[in-house]
Amino acid sequence: MSTTLLTGSEAAAYGAKLARIEVLAYYPITPAFPAMERISKFIDDGELNTRFVRVESDHSALAAALGASLAGSRTFTVTNSQGLLYMTEVVYHTAGLRQPVVMAVANRALSAPHSRFPEQGDAISQGASGWIQLFCENNQEVLDNMIQAFKIAETVRLPVMVNYEGYIQSHTLEEVEIPNQEKIDQFLPLIRVRTLDIDNPQAVNTVASPEFYMDYKFRQNEAMEKALIVIDSVASDYAKKFGQDWSGLIETYQMDDAEHAFVAMGSMVSDARIVVDALREKGRKVGLVKVRAWRPFPADALREALKNVRLVTVCDKNIVYGLGGALGTEIKAALYGQAVRINSYVIGLGGRDVTTVELEQVLELSERTEKQTTASEWFGL
Numbered sequence: 001m002s003t004t005l006l007t008g009s010e011a012a013a014y015g016a017k018l019a020r021i022e023v024l025a026y027y028p029i030t031p032a033f034p035a036m037e038r039i040s041k042f043i044d045d046g047e048l049n050t051r052f053v054r055v056e057s058d059h060s061a062l063a064a065a066l067g068a069s070l071a072g073s074r075t076f077t078v079t080n081s082q083g084l085l086y087m088t089e090v091v092y093h094t095a096g097l098r099q100p101v102v103m104a105v106a107n108r109a110l111s112a113p114h115s116r117f118p119e120q121g122d123a124i125s126q127g128a129s130g131w132i133q134l135f136c137e138n139n140q141e142v143l144d145n146m147i148q149a150f151k152i153a154e155t156v157r158l159p160v161m162v163n164y165e166g167y168i169q170s171h172t173l174e175e176v177e178i179p180n181q182e183k184i185d186q187f188l189p190l191i192r193v194r195t196l197d198i199d200n201p202q203a204v205n206t207v208a209s210p211e212f213y214m215d216y217k218f219r220q221n222e223a224m225e226k227a228l229i230v231i232d233s234v235a236s237d238y239a240k241k242f243g244q245d246w247s248g249l250i251e252t253y254q255m256d257d258a259e260h261a262f263v264a265m266g267s268m269v270s271d272a273r274i275v276v277d278a279l280r281e282k283g284r285k286v287g288l289v290k291v292r293a294w295r296p297f298p299a300d301a302l303r304e305a306l307k308n309v310r311l312v313t314v315c316d317k318n319i320v321y322g323l324g325g326a327l328g329t330e331i332k333a334a335l336y337g338q339a340v341r342i343n344s345y346v347i348g349l350g351g352r353d354v355t356t357v358e359l360e361q362v363l364e365l366s367e368r369t370e371k372q373t374t375a376s377e378w379f380g381l
Contacts, residue, residue: 008169013038015146025064031166032106058083069099072194081108095130100153117351118165133295249298258287299334313366314344324376
């Protein structure tokens with residue numbers, strides 16, 4: 001194992017390299033493109049034996065990745081924001097065809113107005129697509145989630161998105177430990193499953209009549225529910241072999257005696273740890289729950305983690321218009337019937353700063369709010 005400085009996109013590229021991807025299909029988009037650039041350098045330097053398919057659009061990128069996966073290749077692509085929206089048709093095809101494609105998404109705000117800056121709305125928009133979604137706290141987790149994503153995808157036969165925030169993570173350098181290739185090969189052997197075979201031609205994605213369609217969707221949902229177990233087991237196995245413990249579906253921090261729990265996903269979790277530690281020094285019983293897997297949604301794990309607190313504060317870097325932040329909304333549904341007050345806040349949209357100061361202010365505001373919010377409040381306007 002070696003340690004080096006990597007941006008989040010470089011970490012994603014190293015994860016793909018260690019997974020020995022066989023096909024990279026890509027169309028350039030900001031701020032995801034550095035991952036493609038690094039992988040193309042690996043290919044040019046002879047460090048990675050991968051077919052790089054250069055396409056004319058993001059839609060075609062995922063279509064090419066899907067085709068390669070159907071032929072039995074381990075495939076990868078990268079995108080974000082409008083590119084992910086342009087892929088949406090094929091996003092649903094890929095999940096419905098049960099293909100283990102892995103996609104890195106350098107989360108970026110959606111138009112209009114046009115933005116180049118980070119938030120999680122692009123990934124949230126695909127929440128009903130049938131893709132497993134993992135969110136990363138830092139660049140080390142980007143690399144480790146990339147490797148685990150292929151293991152998860154190939155175990156349950158579903159595609160996986162690995163989400164990390166544009167610029168905040170994609171272009172920021174952090175120390176990252178890179179595992180040994182031989183150990184990764186043992187952890188992640190290539191087990192080829194072909195759907196397409198030139199010796200046995202068959203149609204794919206043909207029209208399904210009503211008596212069959214619902215059965216397909218039932219099996220697809222079964223696989224997503226199975227992923228709740230597989231994500232945990234893969235994370236546990238990875239921690240034993242490589243020492244990086246990301247705790248599966250969720251991670252709890254300072255929660256043993258917590259009365260007030262802060263819940264979030266993505267980069268703000270690191271700042272939240274600092275805030276929790278600072279408040280603990282003041283005698284405040286505050287804890288943190290990090291959501292690593294947003295799809296499938298870890299409702300049971302969250303109910304268990306939050307069963308003894310009196311107040312839950314959720315922060316979302318996304319907005320579902322007319323409803324609120326996606327994570328806050330789903331936590332309210334998951335904890336329905338439990339004697340706990342839940343306040344949720346929309347924060348940091350379009351790259352607006354989310355610092356330890358803002359997060360402490362959110363927690364203080366939540367404490368002063370006497371009644372549970374029915375929809376997410378907006379913080380930082």
